[in-house]
Amino acid sequence: MxxxxxxxxxxxxxxxxxxxxxxxxxxxxxxxxxxxxxxxxxxxxxxxxxxxxxxxxxxxxxxxxxxxxxxxxxxxxxxxxxxxxxxxxxxxxxxxxxxxxxxxxxxxxxxxxxxxxxxxxxxxxxxxxxxxxxxxxxxxxxxxxxxxxxxxxxxxxxxxxxxxxxxxxEGDVIGDAYEFLISQFASEAGKKAGEFYTPHMVSDMMARIVAIGQEDKKLFSVFDPTMGSGSLMLNVRHYLNHPDKVKYHGQELNTTTFNLAKMNLILHGVDAEDMNVRNGDTLNKDWPTDEPYTFDSVVMNPPYSAKWSADATFLDDSRFNRYGKLAPKSKADFAFVLHGYYHLKETGTMAIVLPHGVLFRGAAEGTIRKKLLEDGSIYAVIGMPANLFFGTSIPTTVIILKKNRTNRDVLFIDASNDFIKGKNQNKLSKENIEKIIETYKNRAEVEKYAYLANFDEIKENDYNLNIPRYVDTFEEEEPVDMESVGKEIKEVRESKKELEKSLFEAISSLQYSDEDEEWIKGALEVFKND
CATH class of the missing domain: 1.20.1260.30 (N6 adenine-specific DNA methyltransferase, N-terminal domain)
Structure with missing residues (x-):
């Protein structure tokens, strides 16, 4: 149906x-x-x-x-x-x-x-x-x-x-149909689409992660400061035991996309009193500033390496003032991270999609990353396959953040090689997602897939979180059997001789005119020289 x-x-x-x-x-x-x-x-x-x-x-x-x-x-x-x-x-x-x-x-x-x-x-x-x-x-x-x-x-x-x-x-059929249409338009609209839609399987994975351990909450709040069509927020309720008791808080800069998100929420049966959404710039002015301003889950897929003002006055902003530096003007990635993290409850979980550069770039970004790691804020780093998102083919990483941790270890998962290849877009299968979720829950090493790094290891690596430093996916090549290679070469040479001999005989027996005589003699000479 x-x-x-x-x-x-x-x-x-x-x-x-x-x-x-x-x-x-x-x-x-x-x-x-x-x-x-x-x-x-x-x-x-x-x-x-x-x-x-x-x-x-x-x-x-x-x-x-x-x-x-x-x-x-x-x-x-x-x-x-x-x-x-x-x-x-x-x-x-x-x-x-x-x-x-x-x-x-x-x-x-x-x-x-x-x-x-x-x-x-x-x-x-x-x-x-x-x-x-x-x-x-x-x-x-x-x-x-x-x-x-x-x-x-x-x-x-x-x-x-x-x-x-x-x-x-019954249920969410029309809302889901609306979501389907949004995804169809996203695939057709190409580059512009990344602004408003996170592919369903990535959204699903993030929703599952932020719900873990909070499934039984009688009241649950979700916040997406770059909400696009609202699909990331809406997905979370599928993994909660009281899906009708969710409060949705979101902000979106683009007015057209903001309107789309509002319609999407209404079509999914979200009542006006459970919806607190705003059309505005997430970074330039903090919102929400009134209660509630912290949430059980924060989900984000912000524009990658966007420009922002990075004005010095932001060093006094309570979202950014603990980290010593501001995200650079040309790359707002860490500004989005810190904004979302500031609005996370002490007991909550945050999931954000970003380009890999945030894991290893230095300068101001290195300073912010170091502080986050020293505070134990970064809980897991998941490497995703390339070409999953509309409008960009780059591989991305999903970073999971938490507050009030007793440990400062970081789980690394390299899921970059697990996907279904598509004509225009790669996809994640249910099995791919299940593997990520199980590995995330178990929080233990899986050969060539996951590694739990303690803080001292990360410190030794100068707070660089580049996944290959921690998860070795290198596959050794099979040793070459030189004897069989030699045998193959010998067989190829013998086969070549046989072919040349039969070709020589065929050309020799040809009837040819005077003008072709020179060409035929030249061809036969080649075989003789060989």
């Missing part, structure tokens, strides 16, 4: 695909699916609030009629709207319901302006949806050269989407 839903949703983009880049048309499709979900969910809620059966009101047309009927009665109207706003957090006028607009599309009387009004009404009336539809630009020339062309394009998308049932599923 999930696969069919994914495919039907993705095919709705066909009319947009030929017109613009995937990084742009994703905004239209994901925005429209989100609006349809809100609209369809409202109709189902109306039926339930009216104490009616979904068997009786099985079509959206009937559900809409019931909604209109209840709204036309002054006695029920006020109560109904108040209850909808209380339970769902919004209401939508009947004229702006998705199925009403889609019906107009099917009759070719749809007006783009009505959809625009629907977005504006929802966005201005309720803070939760403020700005969420800004990227569904219905005036864009890319949809068509004039209003009529744009109308035709959106009409076709509405017709296709309306046939998809987005609320008639």
């Amino acid at each position: 999930g696969a069919e839903l994914n495919q039907r949703l993705f095919s709705a983009a066909d009319n947009l695909r030929s017109k613009m880049d995937a990084s742009e048309y994703k905004n239209y499709l994901l925005g429209l699916i989100f609006y349809k979900y809100l609209s369809d969910k409202l109709l189902v809620q109306v039926v339930e609030l009216a104490d009616e059966s979904l068997d009786t009101y099985s079509t959206q047309e009937k559900q809409k009629e019931l909604y209109q009927e209840l709204l036309s009665d002054e006695d029920t109207k006020e109560d109904l709207l108040a209850t909808l706003i209380d339970t769902l957090g919004y209401d939508i006028e009947p004229a702006y319901l998705f199925n009403v607009l889609a019906d107009q599309a099917k009759q070719n009387v749809f007006q783009l302006n009505d959809l625009n009004k629907a977005f504006i009404q929802l966005s201005t009336k309720y803070d939760t949806f403020n700005g969420l539809f800004d990227d569904v630009d219905l005036t864009s020339k890319k949809l068509g050269s004039d209003d009529q062309q744009r109308n035709v394009t959106i009409t076709e998308v509405l017709k296709k989407l309306n046939d998809v049932d987005v609320v008639g599923y």
